[in-house]
Amino acid sequence: xxxxxxxxxxxxxxxxxxxxxxxxxxxxIEISEDTRQKVQAFAKLYNYRPNNIALSLKxxxxxxxxxxxxxxxxxxxxxxxxxxxxxxxxxGYNVIVGLSNESFSKEVxxxxxxxxxxxxxxxxxxxxxxLQQQDYHHFTETINQGMPxxxxxxxxxxxxxxxxxVDDAEGAKKAVSxxxxxxxxxxxxxxxxxxxxxxxxxxxxxxxxxxxxxxxxKASLILKVDDELLSxxxxxxxxxxxxxxxxxxxxxxxxxxxxxxxxxxxxxVARKLGxxxxxxxxxxxxxxxxxSKHAVPTLTTVSQHGQKIGExxxxxxxxxxxxxxxEDTYETVVIETELIERASTK
Amino acid sequence: xxxxxxxxxxxxxxxxxxxxxxxxxxxxIEISEDTRQKVQAFAKLYNYRPNNIALSLKxxxxxxxxxxxxxxxxxxxxxxxxxxxxxxxxxGYNVIVGLSNESFSKEVxxxxxxxxxxxxxxxxxxxxxxLQQQDYHHFTETINQGMPxxxxxxxxxxxxxxxxxVDDAEGAKKAVSxxxxxxxxxxxxxxxxxxxxxxxxxxxxxxxxxxxxxxxxKASLILKVDDELLSxxxxxxxxxxxxxxxxxxxxxxxxxxxxxxxxxxxxxVARKLGxxxxxxxxxxxxxxxxxSKHAVPTLTTVSQHGQKIGExxxxxxxxxxxxxxxEDTYETVVIETELIERASTK
DNA sequence: ATAAGTAGCGAAAACGTTTTCGTGTTGAAA
DNA sequence: TTTCAACACGAAAACGTTTTCGCTACTTAT
Numbered sequence: 001x002x003x004x005x006x007x008x009x010x011x012x013x014x015x016x017x018x019x020x021x022x023x024x025x026x027x028x029i030e031i032s033e034d035t036r037q038k039v040q041a042f043a044k045l046y047n048y049r050p051n052n053i054a055l056s057l058k059x060x061x062x063x064x065x066x067x068x069x070x071x072x073x074x075x076x077x078x079x080x081x082x083x084x085x086x087x088x089x090x091x092g093y094n095v096i097v098g099l100s101n102e103s104f105s106k107e108v109x110x111x112x113x114x115x116x117x118x119x120x121x122x123x124x125x126x127x128x129x130x131l132q133q134q135d136y137h138h139f140t141e142t143i144n145q146g147m148p149x150x151x152x153x154x155x156x157x158x159x160x161x162x163x164x165x166v167d168d169a170e171g172a173k174k175a176v177s178x179x180x181x182x183x184x185x186x187x188x189x190x191x192x193x194x195x196x197x198x199x200x201x202x203x204x205x206x207x208x209x210x211x212x213x214x215x216x217x218k219a220s221l222i223l224k225v226d227d228e229l230l231s232x233x234x235x236x237x238x239x240x241x242x243x244x245x246x247x248x249x250x251x252x253x254x255x256x257x258x259x260x261x262x263x264x265x266x267x268x269v270a271r272k273l274g275x276x277x278x279x280x281x282x283x284x285x286x287x288x289x290x291x292s293k294h295a296v297p298t299l300t301t302v303s304q305h306g307q308k309i310g311e312x313x314x315x316x317x318x319x320x321x322x323x324x325x326x327e328d329t330y331e332t333v334v335i336e337t338e339l340i341e342r343a344s345t346k
Numbered sequence: 347x348x349x350x351x352x353x354x355x356x357x358x359x360x361x362x363x364x365x366x367x368x369x370x371x372x373x374x375i376e377i378s379e380d381t382r383q384k385v386q387a388f389a390k391l392y393n394y395r396p397n398n399i400a401l402s403l404k405x406x407x408x409x410x411x412x413x414x415x416x417x418x419x420x421x422x423x424x425x426x427x428x429x430x431x432x433x434x435x436x437x438g439y440n441v442i443v444g445l446s447n448e449s450f451s452k453e454v455x456x457x458x459x460x461x462x463x464x465x466x467x468x469x470x471x472x473x474x475x476x477l478q479q480q481d482y483h484h485f486t487e488t489i490n491q492g493m494p495x496x497x498x499x500x501x502x503x504x505x506x507x508x509x510x511x512v513d514d515a516e517g518a519k520k521a522v523s524x525x526x527x528x529x530x531x532x533x534x535x536x537x538x539x540x541x542x543x544x545x546x547x548x549x550x551x552x553x554x555x556x557x558x559x560x561x562x563x564k565a566s567l568i569l570k571v572d573d574e575l576l577s578x579x580x581x582x583x584x585x586x587x588x589x590x591x592x593x594x595x596x597x598x599x600x601x602x603x604x605x606x607x608x609x610x611x612x613x614x615v616a617r618k619l620g621x622x623x624x625x626x627x628x629x630x631x632x633x634x635x636x637x638s639k640h641a642v643p644t645l646t647t648v649s650q651h652g653q654k655i656g657e658x659x660x661x662x663x664x665x666x667x668x669x670x671x672x673e674d675t676y677e678t679v680v681i682e683t684e685l686i687e688r689a690s691t692k
Numbered sequence: 693a694t695a696a697g698t699a700g701c702g703a704a705a706a707c708g709t710t711t712t713c714g715t716g717t718t719g720a721a722a
Numbered sequence: 723t724t725t726c727a728a729c730a731c732g733a734a735a736a737c738g739t740t741t742t743c744g745c746t747a748c749t750t751a752t
Binding site for chain 3: 723724725726727728729730731732733734735736737738739740741742743744745746747748749750751752
Binding site: 364365396404 | 707708709710711
């Protein structure tokens with residue numbers, strides 16, 4: 001087992017100083033052709049690689065990006081990571097991942113762990129619990145310490161930082177408008193409680209679309225699911241709620257769901273009730289994940305382009321990190337949503 | 347913007363030495379109660395946290411685990427990461443993720459980037475291209491440099507390291523046996539080319555089950571899909587291949603697919619051909635992902651317990667890292683698979 | 693022959709810690 | 723009064739780099 005070799009060891013072996021070795025390896029003109037050759041040959045032979053940690057300490061930058069997301073077993077978030085990783089790698093950065101599991105304290109702890117020198121900046125999406133408690137001190141503190149943050153998807157306006165979002169309202173509006181144009185008269189929305197910002201905005205888009213077409217919204221058509229239901233155990237009660245939605249609205253002919261799971265579950269209930277899609281009821285979801293693509297019928301959905309979100313977030317962060325001038329000017333990038341039409345709509 | 351404070355700054359402010367500050371913060375008895383109080387109060391006020399990079403350099407360990415996986419937008423792999431992260435975090439480790447995208451060179455580059463001091467050890471699953479080329483020098487080299495590796499799922503015997511696998515053959519055997527016991531007489535397998543080890547072992551399990559029940563395997567019932575097809579673009583040709591499989595075997599009444607996507611696609615084709623599940627044909631997949639759970643009919647599948655695999659891998663690695671004695675004794679842990687029965691079988 | 697310039701190299705500082713080893717001061721014992 | 727221990731603290735090394743500065747010896751020009 002030959003341990004990693006250091007400059008010091010090379011220096012000792014070749015009977016030169018550490019500085020000489022360092023310079024020789026970096027092709028400094030200070031060093032004679034002779035010694036340069038000798039050192040480089042030796043280094044190559046022993047497969048020398050500079051120690052990243054030492055470099056990080058010296059340069060006071062780690063070339064590493066910290067990601068904090070609520071969960072990773074989730075198509076959208078893993079797409080985003082994939083996008084971040086792609087551009088990070090291309091620009092010589094590594095990516096270190098922390099999971100908050102939607103918990104405020106885990107989010108705080110994870111950020112503190114990483115903020116102490118391990119990374120140069122954060123890309124994150126806020127945990128639900130944090131959104132609920134509206135306690136954002138950990139974000140402001142890290143920013144105050146000079147560590148940049150880029151937020152994506154779940155963001156809050158209070159915090160001054162770069163953001164990458166989709167226009168949730170616009171995306172929802174597109175979807176609901178599509179349903180209306182397809183002839184739906186009684187369109188329901190299955191959404192989350194309002195403190196989840198994306199749920200709020202998508203609901204807003206739903207209402208805007210209705211208004212555009214002079215349709216009066218009906219309270220009974222708006223189902224705000226307690227988001228605990230997303231944890232798969234509570235799927236049953238979600239189903240029940242949706243079933244009640246159908247029973248209360250016999251003429252229901254269109255559903256807009258703010259996420260894949262709600263949409264898929266709605267399809268399941270509809271099928272159970274003997275309804276055909278898209279003939280009897282048309283359904284559109286949000287987030288183009290693997291479920292939408294393989295559902296029966298395949299699900300029309302609003303794609304958020306998670307990969308692109310990740311790429312953009314990484315670009316913003318790295319640009320910020322590598323910017324010379326220290327002006328604090330923050331940007332909010334909106335990634336266009338796209339309505340992907342499949343078989344669940346006419 | 348108040349930058350992170352260092353020992354040196356505290357020392358200067360309080361007019362003591364750096365060593366005194368360090369000792370005071372670590373409650374050394376060398377330091378008088380008085381100074382200790384003073385230092386700790388000051389440190390707390392300025393929210394002092396030791397710099398991780400400096401600690402890493404000093405201790406020559408980073409408390410960080412490197413993960414290299416072929417892709418992250420994949421239910422199984424993200425489950426594994428989630429498991430790794432859980433125990434890593436509990437034991438004070440961070441997790442840094444590299445993606446190989448199934449490419450040999452990206453795998454090598456990523457490992458080299460991380461091996462130079464950034465991490466203490468690797469947890470990885472081998473890229474397909476690497477398996478194909480059978481070039482494992484980067485693994486042996488990192489191990490030789492004293493950096494431990496734990497492989498999971500896609501492993502190779504040549505490399506001496508800890509491994510966490512599922513008994514693919516056994517899992518497949520369970521599934522196929524189930525189909526036989528459920529009355530299937532003509533059972534097909536949809537699998538990958540042999541160089542993907544999991545594909546090979548699952549095929550082997552299929553054959554073993556048949557043999558157990560004295561059923562002769564038929565070549566026409568074994569569909570080895572070129573794994574390029576997994577990249578979602580090639581879904582169409584996958585469908586065609588499966589359709590041909592049905593046409594060539596009119597009495598086909600059971601299908602075992604070595605992954606979710608193959609299973610779902612088989613269901614799609616069956617439905618197109620007017621076959622009912624589970625009445626006309628029963629289907630079992632491998633990997634219990636989100637697709638299986640929400641397919642129609644819901645898909646019976648072999649669960650690999652990705653989370654548990656990740657947890658176990660992390661335990662093995664950290665135990666190895668924190669072991670005092672340097673004995674090189676490696677373990678291969680087999681995580682039991684479980685047949686999750688749903689509606690696609692009788 | 694002397695001054696000046698240059699080529700080639702090494703010493704040392706710096707990044708932020710922890711830890712070992714001194715060292716000076718105090719108080720008590722001899 | 724001398725000696726010794728205990729106490730409280732500081733200096734310095736170490737982790738592995740990069741970089742600035744200084745030094746020596748040689749070459750060239752005057």
